[in-house]
Amino acid sequence: MSVFALGLNHTTAPVDLRGRFAFTLEQLAPTLLTFQQRVQPASAPASRAPEAAILSTCNRTELYCAAGPQLVRPAIEWLAGVGGVGADALKNHAYVLEGGEAARHAFRVASGLDSMVLGEPQILGQMKQAVREADVAGTLGTTLHQLFQRSFAVAKEVRTSTEIGSHSISMAAAAVRLAAQLFEDLREIKVLFVGAGEMIELAATHFAAKTPRQMVVANRTLERGEKLATRLGAEAMRLADLPARLHEFDAVISCTASTLPIIGLGAVERALKARKHRPMFMVDLAVPRDIEPEVARLSDIYLYTVDDLSALVQTAGEKRQAAVAQAEAIIETGVQSFVHWLDQRATVPLIQALQAQTDAWRETEIARARKLLAKGTDVEAVLDALSRGLTQKMLHGTLAELHGADSVQRQQLAGTVSRLFLRGEWTPELRTAAARAANDDDTSRS
Structure with a gap:
């Protein structure tokens, strides 16, 4: 995996x-x-x-x-x-x-x-x-x-x-910098925050540091909006009241989890008319958008999305x-x-398979040893048979591979077997012994 x-x-x-x-x-x-x-x-x-x-x-x-x-x-x-x-x-x-x-x-x-x-x-x-x-x-x-x-x-x-x-430079700080380029004095503007999540809290905190004339938090859940508004010294309002009050605000910062835009072109057009076309600064930090993209085409509207802020946050x-x-x-x-x-x-599956195989061999040999003991066979002889049975089972596959390999493969296998079983160098003596063992194993199988 x-x-x-x-x-x-x-x-x-x-x-x-x-x-x-x-x-x-x-x-x-x-x-x-x-x-x-x-x-x-x-x-x-x-x-x-x-x-x-x-x-x-x-x-x-x-x-x-x-x-x-x-x-x-x-x-x-x-x-x-x-x-x-x-x-x-x-x-x-x-x-x-x-x-x-x-x-x-x-x-x-x-x-x-x-x-x-x-x-x-x-x-x-x-x-x-x-x-x-x-x-x-x-x-x-x-x-x-x-x-x-x-x-x-x-x-x-x-x-x-x-x-x-x-x-x-956070998105919130970048939004404040943009607003400062549009308005001469941020202390004279009214700011609307739409939503009450982490991003809006950050934006509101940055704007609050500039002490705007008014800050309002609009949220679908009024109670949550009131909690954020209380911390900021702002006012809370229901999201349903936004269309009727949109014209009051110079800056609108929005970031909700809505799957559809909550501020439409028509609402912004009506707000501009009521404002006598005084400019509005709008930042849409939501994905999907909270503000319909067509709003950006209106005169006197300065709409920015998260992508538009990218140039400001590069250092x-x-x-x-x-x-x-x-x-x-x-x-x-x-x-x-x-x-x-x-x-x-x-390698975990291989390790698990090896452990399962060795457990099976061990259980087989223990069962055979118990039968011999039950028949009265000498304990030393039983232990000897148990140890030989286990080692033969563990070495059988290795010896068979050595015997069946060609000369090149046998050399490679020999090195691997030496590292796994002997923990030492592959000497000529050991090579001869392995070849003899492979032949013996082949003879026993035939």
């Missing part, structure tokens, strides 16, 4: 396409179970179901699997169906990473190196939540558990050992490059360790 990651992010797909593949937290567990059912052959036992986890944020949707490579194509077809696009169309905007490359990607994502905002800390919490949901669904498994726990450990080391986080300089290089070195060490662990896992 290996691992692969199938996904699309802010560098490979536009926001509207990413919106087709966005999942809420509540959707993750049932979606994972549906994925397992779709790609697993009906005849396969439940214990052989592929391990799976989904990470879905405003910047990315990624499916992580622990399964054989033959499941990559079915996974692509399944995800394409979820988004309502063709498999080939999805492949144009998606990436598939396997083995060590998948691990490297997961470690970079957790460390904030693959984010639109370099070093941003939110993604680590989002990844941990994705893992919890996969665990609840029962789709996590040993291999993915190892992958993600190692991702978290690498991310922690990156954040504590490098300055990667100090070069981060440069020697310190940034040094931090990235240091982080990449930490990640590479983690990748090599995980790949080694994965390679060891590949």
Whole structure:
């Protein structure tokens, strides 16, 4: 079993396409179970179901699997169906990473190196939540558990050992900077926050530092909106009241889990008319979109999406490059360790089969020894027969392979057998002894 990651992010797909593949937290567990059912052959036992986890944020949707490579194509077809696009169309905007490359990607994502905002800390919490949901669904498994726990450990080391986080400009801070370019004094504006999740809380905190004239939180659940509003010294209102009050606000920051836009073109047109076409600053941080994209075509509207903010959150300089290089070195060490662990896992079935075989041999010889003892055979003779029976069973296959191999194969086998059984160098004397033993074994079989 290996691992692969199938996904699309802010560098490979536009926001509207990413919106087709966005999942809420509540959707993750049932979606994972549906994925397992779709790609697993009906005849396969439940214990052989592929391990799976989904990470879905405003910047990315990624499916992580622990399964054989033959499941990559079915996974692509399944995800394409979820988004309502063709498999080939999805492949144009998606990436598939396997083995060590998948691990490297997961470690970079957790460390904030693959984010639109370099070093941003939110993604680590989002990844941990994705893992919890996969665990609840029962789709996590040993291999993915190892992958993600190692991702978290690498991310922690990156954040504590490098300055990667100090070069981060959050989306919320970028939104404030954009607003400051449009309005002369942010203390004179009224700001509406739509939603009450983590991203809105961050944005509201940044705007609150500029002490705007008024801040209002609109949320579908009024109680949750009131809790955030109380912490910020803001007002709360029902989301249903948004169309009637939209014209009151100079800036609108929206990020909800709605699958459909909640601020439409008509509502914004009416708001502009009531404002006598005073400009409105709007930021849509949601994926899928909260604000209809046609709104951006209106005069006096300055609408930005998460993709539009990318230019503002890019930093440069020697310190940034040094931090990235240091982080990449930490990640590479983690990748090599995980790949080694994965390679060891590949031998587990062989080890289990060997243990089962030796247990069977041991039980056979013990049963034979007990029968001899019951007949009154001397104990020393029984022990001698027991030991000989076990060693003959263990060596029989090896000697048979040595005898049946040609000269080149026998030389290679001889070296392997020497390492496994003799723990020493393959001397001419030992080679002669092995050849004699192989002939003896062949004679006994005939």
